[in-house]
Amino acid sequence: xxxxxxxxxxxxxxxxxxxxxxxxxxxxxxSGTFEVVIGAxxxxxxxxxxxxxxxxxxxxxxxxxSFITLDEQxxxxxxxxxxxxxxxxxxxxxxxxxxxxxxxxxxxxxxKVSRQWLLNQKGVGEETADSILCYGCxxxxxxxxxxxxxxxxxxxxxxxxxxxxxxxxxxxxxxxxKKNLNMIFIRxxxxxxxxxxxxx
DNA sequence: GGCCAGGTGTAAA
DNA sequence: TTTACACATGGC
Numbered sequence: 232x233x234x235x236x237x238x239x240x241x242x243x244x245x246x247x248x249x250x251x252x253x254x255x256x257x258x259x260x261x262s263g264t265f266e267v268v269i270g271a272x273x274x275x276x277x278x279x280x281x282x283x284x285x286x287x288x289x290x291x292x293x294x295x296x297s298f299i300t301l302d303e304q305x306x307x308x309x310x311x312x313x314x315x316x317x318x319x320x321x322x323x324x325x326x327x328x329x330x331x332x333x334x335x336x337x338x339x340x341x342x343k344v345s346r347q348w349l350l351n352q353k354g355v356g357e358e359t360a361d362s363i364l365c366y367g368c369x370x371x372x373x374x375x376x377x378x379x380x381x382x383x384x385x386x387x388x389x390x391x392x393x394x395x396x397x398x399x400x401x402x403x404x405x406x407x408x409k410k411n412l413n414m415i416f417i418r419x420x421x422x423x424x425x426x427x428x429x430x431x
Numbered sequence: 432g433g434c435c436a437g438g439t440g441t442a443a444a
Numbered sequence: 445t446t447t448a449c450a451c452a453t454g455g456c
Contacts, residue, residue, distance in 0.1 A: 275438040281454060314452040356439050376437045
């Protein structure tokens, strides 16, 4: 009889792969800052390499207060390397302005924002919302991306909906670890991405 | 040159 | 509720 793997089995499998990073908190650059919001939108259907070019262009404008001073055309020019700039620029500016208007500072945003508030923002879907919550706000939210789906498929696990993937990944490790879930989710997702990079 | 990348919004069936 | 398509640059 075929026994299906649990999310904890896959987590432990990845732990045993000896992936090359020492501190999972550093895996998403400048996690816990507004920069994660920018990166999360820019990386949509885009390689992180291209996002890095844009982030580099945005040097000096990576805080909430400085970012909202940019005008749309200038932002488009700066984020050109990461593609879809005609839609990403206005969406990023609207999001940043909404954060500023609703929460005043990014620190308050980190503390108070809800997943639903993020999902109501144009340009923020489920993965982007979870990336912002997990890496930007250090909340206990697991991120599901193409790497995740690809890895699970190797184990014969497939779902139709994002939420089904998320629930599958969440339950097993949540029940096992019970505490420090944000760190576990960060480590889990980071390992999935690194594993894919090494095996592709 | 073709294909894909740490997706999302919209329109149409 | 599901499916199809546009969005755009850069790396391989």
